[in-house]
Every structure is written in C-alpha cells, then in structure tokens.
Amino acid sequence: MSVQSSRVPVGQLAPGQIIASRYTIEAAVGEGMSGVVYAARRSPEGDRVALKVIRQHLLGDPHFAPRFEREAKILKRLEGNHIVRVLDVVEDDGLLALVLEYVEGQSLEAVLRERLPEPNEAVEIMLQVCAALGAAHAGGFVHRDLKPANVIIQGAIDDGSGPMVSVVDFGLAKALDTEPSEGTSLTERNMILGTPEYMAPEQVRGEPVDRRCDIYAAGVMLFEMLTGRVPFSGRTPIASMTAHLTEPVPSARAARPDRGISPALDAVVMRALAKSPDDRYPTSRALAEALSAARDPHLVIAPQAIVDADALATGDTELELKAVVQTLPMVPAPAPPSKTLADPVPAAVARPGQPPRWVWVVVAVIFAALAVAVGAIVGAR
Known part of the structure; x- marks a missing residue:
C-alpha cells in the first residue's frame, strides 16, 4: 500500500x-x-x-x-x-x-534544561531505561535513537518516591531500513539514522548495529545527566559524529569534580562509551548490574534470590531486570569484590533443572546412613 x-x-x-x-x-x-x-x-x-x-x-x-x-x-x-x-x-x-x-510527564530533555539529577537519581533513571531496553531487545528491537527526548519522566525525580521512566519510539528506526528485496533504504539515500550526539561509532560508520549501540547511547545519556553536557559534540552534525570516532572517552568525574561522581560510577560510564561494541556491556542487564553495584559498593545482589541462570544469561528481559535490580533484597557484601565495580562478578546461581545444593547434602547423608546400616547388618552375620 x-x-x-x-x-x-x-x-x-x-x-x-x-x-x-x-x-x-x-x-x-x-x-x-x-x-x-x-x-x-x-x-x-x-x-x-x-x-x-x-x-x-x-x-x-x-x-x-x-x-x-x-x-x-x-x-x-x-x-x-x-x-x-x-x-x-x-x-x-x-x-x-x-x-x-498517553503518558503524563515531561521528557528527560526538558528535565535536563531545568536541573541535573543527583548521581543516585541519574542511576535510578538509567536503571529504568535499562529495563525498557531489556524488554525491547528480548523482543528483537534495537532503538537506535535513544536520547533524552525519547525518555519520559513521570513525577519529580527528587520527591523521595522516585520517578517513573518510560521510553518511546522503539521500532521506527527498523522501519526506516529496507530489506534487500526492497531496494535502497531511506537511510542510505537521504538521511542519517540517529541523532549525532548519541550515535555509536558503528552507526557513524554505517555498519550493522545491535543492542550494544543502545548501550552506547545510554552511556551518553548518563554522562549528560552527570555533567550537564554530552561527551562528544561539535559545531556541525558531521563534527559531532567524527568526535565519536576520534576523540578519547572523557571522564565524567574529571569533567565535574563538584558533582560527587564516584570512581566506580565513572568507570561504568566509560565502559558503556567504549569505541568498540565488544568492549561495552553486552546487555542492558549487565549495565544495570554494574550501575547497581556502583551506586553502593557495600551492597551486592543476594544470590539466593536468582533462580533462573540460563534465562538471565540469554533473555535480558525487563522482568528479569526487575528481579535482579529493582526488587531483590540487598545484603552486605562479605568481602571487597575481586574485580572492578564496572565489571561486577555475576552471582553464583543454581541452573534450571538442578536441585539446590542442600538437596545433595541431604542425599549424601542418607546414603552414608544406609552404608553404615548395611555394614552393621553384614558384621552381625
């Protein structure tokens, strides 16, 4: 039609x-x-x-x-x-x-014109963005134009109860690309797909993209919430796009030493902004876990609350993210982590179909008791 x-x-x-x-x-x-x-x-x-x-x-x-x-x-x-x-x-x-x-609220772009969120508020906003990305990525959609204008904030970000964050405009970018049988795409002919300040290097080069380009855009947004400016910019769209390719990843902590940005949070932002997709967080859930750890280094996600390791490894859905980040009980870490907070160690979990460790302990005790009983009977004979 x-x-x-x-x-x-x-x-x-x-x-x-x-x-x-x-x-x-x-x-x-x-x-x-x-x-x-x-x-x-x-x-x-x-x-x-x-x-x-x-x-x-x-x-x-x-x-x-x-x-x-x-x-x-x-x-x-x-x-x-x-x-x-x-x-x-x-x-x-x-x-x-x-x-x-219809969602009541204002865009994150409008919020940033009025004030910058405190670092913990910025993390909370980004955790909810990660939830949206996880659900969309599990459905096969990459946003490719994630930016503050496409994030809607409901409620005040500093009212104590926290904001409700929603992401808009999923899927339109995919419709702008054509399939091989349909000829030349709009993006190839007369338009750039994305917003220059938030485009991943692979987007700038016109290469195929996956969900890691959304991770990059999330890193740009987080840097902007923390510092009040985007990490890469220029006088023209071409200059901004070139900056993503050529300029080193800046430190948000160094850019705004007055904002109380922790080294751990700074490291998370820098990894999200890595030039190579392979060097970024592989999923939005991984980014969310790193952000959660960076927000409070003395807390870790309770491992006993995670019950489906295979799904967490492959699905990256919003439901799994909420279970991991937003609703799981947090317990004091027994010892400092062996890796950096920007690359948290996944919690040990039981795989689906495998009984919990205590079941094996009970079975071992029963077998030991049977062995003793059999030995006693044989000895009596």
Missing part, C-alpha cells in the same frame, strides 16, 4: 480535527525527526491517546508505509512497564500515524 501526499500538512492539525473517524485532536505536544505528536481523544472509549503523525519526507519512499505498518504490528505485542505501548497504526487521507498510550 502506498501513501499519497497528505492534504493536511503535518504540524498543522487543528484542535477538534478528527483522524481515522475516531481520534479527535486536542493539541500538539511534541515534535521530533520522524513526526509530530498530538494529544487526542479516542472514540467511543473517550480515553486520551498520543497520536504520532509521520513526516511527509518519510512517506516519499513507496516501501516505507507497508514496512512501517508491519513493524508497528510487531511493536503492538511489545510490552513493558517502562515502554510506551503502540496501540494502533492508522492511515487517513494520506496521513500515517502511530497511536500510542
């Missing part, structure tokens, strides 16, 4: 205008590279939704619309406490739009 030129210019949808016969526009609430976001009411339910209307220059590719709709259908199955869900995809009179759940 091809999409024709819109008769309604994107960015000029008026309050009261009805889209796809059931979405009534209230007001524009945001704007980005890929589209304009409107608050809208859905009929007949009457609930508020966010309507992201895709920009016209993206609709010029005849392959984009069907590819976009296909990815949106997959995204509708992607769920997580920290992911803004896709509810529907609609086309109306040349407009193509995503219908998203």
Whole structure:
C-alpha cells in the first residue's frame, strides 16, 4: 500500500480535527525527526491517546508505509512497564500515524534544561531505561535513537518516591531500513539514522548495529545527566559524529569534580562509551548490574534470590531486570569484590533443572546412613 501526499500538512492539525473517524485532536505536544505528536481523544472509549503523525519526507519512499505498518504490528505485542505501548497504526487521507498510550510527564530533555539529577537519581533513571531496553531487545528491537527526548519522566525525580521512566519510539528506526528485496533504504539515500550526539561509532560508520549501540547511547545519556553536557559534540552534525570516532572517552568525574561522581560510577560510564561494541556491556542487564553495584559498593545482589541462570544469561528481559535490580533484597557484601565495580562478578546461581545444593547434602547423608546400616547388618552375620 502506498501513501499519497497528505492534504493536511503535518504540524498543522487543528484542535477538534478528527483522524481515522475516531481520534479527535486536542493539541500538539511534541515534535521530533520522524513526526509530530498530538494529544487526542479516542472514540467511543473517550480515553486520551498520543497520536504520532509521520513526516511527509518519510512517506516519499513507496516501501516505507507497508514496512512501517508491519513493524508497528510487531511493536503492538511489545510490552513493558517502562515502554510506551503502540496501540494502533492508522492511515487517513494520506496521513500515517502511530497511536500510542498517553503518558503524563515531561521528557528527560526538558528535565535536563531545568536541573541535573543527583548521581543516585541519574542511576535510578538509567536503571529504568535499562529495563525498557531489556524488554525491547528480548523482543528483537534495537532503538537506535535513544536520547533524552525519547525518555519520559513521570513525577519529580527528587520527591523521595522516585520517578517513573518510560521510553518511546522503539521500532521506527527498523522501519526506516529496507530489506534487500526492497531496494535502497531511506537511510542510505537521504538521511542519517540517529541523532549525532548519541550515535555509536558503528552507526557513524554505517555498519550493522545491535543492542550494544543502545548501550552506547545510554552511556551518553548518563554522562549528560552527570555533567550537564554530552561527551562528544561539535559545531556541525558531521563534527559531532567524527568526535565519536576520534576523540578519547572523557571522564565524567574529571569533567565535574563538584558533582560527587564516584570512581566506580565513572568507570561504568566509560565502559558503556567504549569505541568498540565488544568492549561495552553486552546487555542492558549487565549495565544495570554494574550501575547497581556502583551506586553502593557495600551492597551486592543476594544470590539466593536468582533462580533462573540460563534465562538471565540469554533473555535480558525487563522482568528479569526487575528481579535482579529493582526488587531483590540487598545484603552486605562479605568481602571487597575481586574485580572492578564496572565489571561486577555475576552471582553464583543454581541452573534450571538442578536441585539446590542442600538437596545433595541431604542425599549424601542418607546414603552414608544406609552404608553404615548395611555394614552393621553384614558384621552381625
């Protein structure tokens, strides 16, 4: 299905205008590279939704619309406490739009214009971003444009209860890439995929990317929350992109010695920003574990609370992350760790299908008792 030129210019949808016969526009609430976001009411339910209307220059590719709709259908199955869900995809009179759940709050970009989070607050925000990344990566999606504008903060970050963090815009980047049978992609022809200040070196070089490019972007965001600036920048987008390739990874602690950034947290940021994907944290869960350890070096994750080692090693889902980082009891570490806090040692766990160690102890005791009994009987004879 091809999409024709819109008769309604994107960015000029008026309050009261009805889209796809059931979405009534209230007001524009945001704007980005890929589209304009409107608050809208859905009929007949009457609930508020966010309507992201895709920009016209993206609709010029005849392959984009069907590819976009296909990815949106997959995204509708992607769920997580920290992911803004896709509810529907609609086309109306040349407009193509995503219908998203409406999340009250402000973007992390807006938060950073007002104040910098304290280091522990920055870690809490990033732990929730890691939860969103874990759920998306397990579903086969790489964000590829993770940045403060795509992170929504609900609640005050310093009110004692902590913020609720949600990530938006998963999947759109994948729709911008074409499959071999569909010809040249939009990204190859006339646009750069990503935001220069948050692009991993492999993105800058145009190489294939995986979830580790999101780890890099998370490192950029963490550096920005800690210092008030991005680690690599330039006067032009090309200069910023070149800086990712050529400039050494800076130290957040050295950039802002007044912020109380611990050496452990500084080390976590630097590893996330490694030039080579192989040198970064391999998963968002690994990054979250390192952040958790860096936040309080005297605490470790209780090993007895982890019951599925194989799933933790391969899944990296939000559920597993919440179990590891957000809800597990924390106990005092018996001794200083043998490795750096930036590379914490995974807790020892029982593998699925294997009985706990105490079961083997009981079995051994029973066999020993039987051996003694048999020996006594033989001796009596």
